[in-house]
Amino acid sequence: xxxxxxxxxxxxxxxxxxxxxxxxxxxxxxxxxxxxxxxxxxxxxxxxxxxxxxxxxxxxxxxxxxxxxxxxxxxxxxxxxxxxxxxxxxxxxxxxxxxxxxxxxxxxxxxxx
Numbered sequence: 001x002x003x004x005x006x007x008x009x010x011x012x013x014x015x016x017x018x019x020x021x022x023x024x025x026x027x028x029x030x031x032x033x034x035x036x037x038x039x040x041x042x043x044x045x046x047x048x049x050x051x052x053x054x055x056x057x058x059x060x061x062x063x064x065x066x067x068x069x070x071x072x073x074x075x076x077x078x079x080x081x082x083x084x085x086x087x088x089x090x091x092x093x094x095x096x097x098x099x100x101x102x103x104x105x106x107x108x109x110x111x112x113x
Contacts, residue, residue, distance in 0.1 A: 013061065017041060017099050031106055038102040042094040049091065054105040056084045063098030067091075076100075 011029050016039060026040035042065065058065060059081035067074040067082055068091045074082050084090050 013039060013099070017062075026102065029101075034106055035103050036106045038104070040092075040098075040100050040102055042092060042098045042100070043096065045093040046091050048089055050087055050089045051084075051104070052087055055086050057101075057103040058082050058084070058092070059101045059103075061099045061101065063094060063096050063100075065098050065100055066093040066095070068093060 023043045026038050029037045060076045065076045070089050
């Protein structure tokens with residue numbers, strides 16, 4: 001059995017990535033307790049934004065993600081992650097196709113505020 005939260009079903013990340021050619025897309029994979037796990041496929045840059053009440057985890061699976069913060073840029077490669085604390089202004093950039101997981105509280109608008 002499955003439900004609308006993506007539970008009790010196989011999550012095949014390589015198949016999902018292979019099926020998507022958009023330069024920038026993210027979507028919910030499943031919910032775990034009060035968090036949502038999203039898959040992002042990035043190339044290009046996202047706008048500056050923040051989440052006032054939620055932290056956000058980025059974990060790179062493929063490629064290289066540049067995480068711009070107000071005071072510095074963090075470069076993440078495969079198998080590396082970074083948590084952006086709530087209230088911190090940030091944006092993501094990827095010069096090459098990059099695949100990452102993002103974990104944040106359920107209900108967070110994935111486009112920032």
